[in-house]
Amino acid sequence: MSDGLMNRREFIKRSLLSGAAAALVLSGLDRLEVAEAASLQVGTLIDLTQCDGCEYRKIPACVEACREANKRYFPNPRKEDLKPYWPQKNYEDWSAKQNITNRLTPYNWTFVQKVEVGHKGHKTTVYIPRRCMHCDNPPCAKLCPFSAQEKKPEGPVIIDPEICFGGAKCREVCPWHIPQRQAGVGPYLKFAPKFAGGGVMYKCTLCYDRILQGKLPACVEACPRQAISFGPKEEMRREAHSRAGAIGGYIYGEKENGGTSTFYVSAVPFEAIHRALVAAGQQPAMPVGVPNFLDTPNGIGQAVLLAPVAGLLAAGVAVYKGMKGGE
Amino acid sequence: MRFIHCSVAISTFLLIFSGLGQLPLYKRYMVDQLPGLSWASNFYVTLLIHYVAAAWLVFASIMHVVYHTLRKEFDLLPRRGDLKESWVVIKAMFGRGKEPPADKYLPEQRLAYAYMAFSFFLVIVTGFIKVLKNFPSITLPYPVWQWATNLHNVGTVLVILGILAHLVAFALKPNRPLILSMITGYVSEEYARHRHPLWYNRISKKAR
Numbered sequence: 001m002s003d004g005l006m007n008r009r010e011f012i013k014r015s016l017l018s019g020a021a022a023a024l025v026l027s028g029l030d031r032l033e034v035a036e037a038a039s040l041q042v043g044t045l046i047d048l049t050q051c052d053g054c055e056y057r058k059i060p061a062c063v064e065a066c067r068e069a070n071k072r073y074f075p076n077p078r079k080e081d082l083k084p085y086w087p088q089k090n091y092e093d094w095s096a097k098q099n100i101t102n103r104l105t106p107y108n109w110t111f112v113q114k115v116e117v118g119h120k121g122h123k124t125t126v127y128i129p130r131r132c133m134h135c136d137n138p139p140c141a142k143l144c145p146f147s148a149q150e151k152k153p154e155g156p157v158i159i160d161p162e163i164c165f166g167g168a169k170c171r172e173v174c175p176w177h178i179p180q181r182q183a184g185v186g187p188y189l190k191f192a193p194k195f196a197g198g199g200v201m202y203k204c205t206l207c208y209d210r211i212l213q214g215k216l217p218a219c220v221e222a223c224p225r226q227a228i229s230f231g232p233k234e235e236m237r238r239e240a241h242s243r244a245g246a247i248g249g250y251i252y253g254e255k256e257n258g259g260t261s262t263f264y265v266s267a268v269p270f271e272a273i274h275r276a277l278v279a280a281g282q283q284p285a286m287p288v289g290v291p292n293f294l295d296t297p298n299g300i301g302q303a304v305l306l307a308p309v310a311g312l313l314a315a316g317v318a319v320y321k322g323m324k325g326g327e
Numbered sequence: 328m329r330f331i332h333c334s335v336a337i338s339t340f341l342l343i344f345s346g347l348g349q350l351p352l353y354k355r356y357m358v359d360q361l362p363g364l365s366w367a368s369n370f371y372v373t374l375l376i377h378y379v380a381a382a383w384l385v386f387a388s389i390m391h392v393v394y395h396t397l398r399k400e401f402d403l404l405p406r407r408g409d410l411k412e413s414w415v416v417i418k419a420m421f422g423r424g425k426e427p428p429a430d431k432y433l434p435e436q437r438l439a440y441a442y443m444a445f446s447f448f449l450v451i452v453t454g455f456i457k458v459l460k461n462f463p464s465i466t467l468p469y470p471v472w473q474w475a476t477n478l479h480n481v482g483t484v485l486v487i488l489g490i491l492a493h494l495v496a497f498a499l500k501p502n503r504p505l506i507l508s509m510i511t512g513y514v515s516e517e518y519a520r521h522r523h524p525l526w527y528n529r530i531s532k533k534a535r
Contacts, residue, residue, distance in 0.1 A: 085355055087355075087356065087357070088355055136463060137461075137462075137463035142460060142461050143349070143370070143374075143461075145349050145350050145476070145480075146476065146477075147469075147472060147473040147476040147477070150469045151469075167350060167351040168351060169349075169350075169351050169370060172351075172370060173370060198351075258463055259463075292463075293370075293371065294461050294463075296371075296375065297374050297375060297378050297461065298461055298462055298463075300375065300378040300379060300382070301378060301458045301459075301461060301462065303378075303379075303382045304378055304381050304382045304385060304454075304455070304458050305455070305458065305459075307381075307382045307383075307385035307386040307389070308385055308386075308389045310386050310389075311385065311386040311387065311388065311389025311390040311391075311393065312389055312390075312393050314386070314390045315389070315390045315391075315392075315393035315394040315397065316393070316397070318390070318394055319394055319397045319398055322398070
């Protein structure tokens with residue numbers, strides 16, 4: 001036995017103990033479910049059997065109300081700041097198309113889709129208000145390289161326009177590609193605008209500023225047919241089930257992307273709605289059961305968290321082998 | 328030792344490549360159009376590579392720390408006076424003055440190790456927080472994960488600069504023999520006697 005090394009018995013005892021302790025601590029992680037305070041989180045129920053797309057109006061009421069309530073947050077780029085994303089030739093500029101209401105843009109945070117859905121031999125026209133679904137484990141917020149998006153304790157997922165660099169990664173990892181980019185605004189202009197950044201991303205905020213004041217989101221308040229309900233998330237979930245049960249209908253948004261706080265209820269299956277949207281070339285579609293981007297990484301994440309234990313044990317084995325060799 | 332160095336080098340290279348790939352760089356800068364790299368702009372793929380390489384780096388780092396601690400091998404930790412002495416050694420490497428006799432490691436090697444240890448510690452700890460915040464069952468306060476993100480970015484820059492300095496060191500003639508040592512795991516007796524006399528004398532006394 002060499003100088004300075006503890007005796008074999010002591011070494012084995014200490015290594016096993018520390019390895020076991022570490023494994024215990026790490027295994028407790030899946031029980032680290034901080035009470036989500038689900039009762040504090042808000043949710044929405046969108047009843048597609050009630051939405052008629054406001055066909056008699058120029059712009060659907062919810063869309064108009066949303067634009068009015070949020071216009072002070074809309075981007076205001078200077079013409080000289082609108083430049084291509086070098087070395088690419090393109091850049092995303094909607095500032096000259098602010099009146100568009102039939103799709104999501106930085107100036108239009110909700111819109112209503114209209115699609116003909118075939119089901120059981122019948123054709124039904126379905127109107128679908130679309131916007132951010134404020135997911136439970138939002139990949140947009142979790143994967144932003146600058147943490148520019150936050151899931152607020154109350155549930156809404158909010159982009160901070162003073163941090164967002166407009167990389168549009170959030171749009172890519174969102175299964176519905178909701179966030180929209182406007183070039184020529186945001187902190188990237190102060191850094192190296194030709195080489196890094198693309199603008200700022202915009203989307204529905206669930207009228208966070210209004211709900212903090214105890215008011216309803218603008219779309220909820222404006223709907224003439226009360227197709228959109230708002231309240232505590234679990235209450236909205238229960239109502240969605242109750243409504244779907246009553247009409248023999250279907251729910252969308254409960255399981256998708258790992259769970260969201262927006263529950264759509266429809267009389268026709270969402271698989272049929274999704275097929276119809278895709279056939280009509282409409283976006284976003286409604287892929288049923290779409291998985292969360294983070295599902296697989298989180299599986300490997302457990303290996304990352306256990307790696308220290310493995311390293312500890314491997315070191316122990318290596319030292320033990322060294323001791324046996326009489327170094 | 329070679330296993331650890333190899334693991335750290337390869338996993339870090341993969342982490343830097345896949346880490347920078349978490350930013351929307353590779354599509355914009357057409358890295359994904361280079362032959363064999365079409366997956367580079369696929370966030371799903373680069374994130375998986377990043378996680379796997381991270382597990383490997385953490386495994387190797389912990390193994391390194393625990394192994395040497397258990398064997399009480401602390402020669403690479405910085406000592407008082409290292410900053411001053413490093414300057415003397417660096418001047419000598421450029422031909423100005425003579426290198427003072429060194430122990431197992433040169434003083435600037437000890438300082439460089441401290442810098443790398445700190446930088447890796449930063450990216451690893453903040454990386455852990457970033458992994459944790461992605462689990463649906465864990466709710467971390469937003470300021471915590473924001474700090475973790477920003478410090479992770481800072482740590483990345485520190486690691487990259489450190490690696491560049493580490494590689495540039497081999498441009499200096501006195502350090503060239505160490506390129507072979509990286510592969511064999513040994514230095515020649517001549518090298519040890521000439522450059523690390525304090526260590527050489529200590530271990531040759533022991534051998535007798």
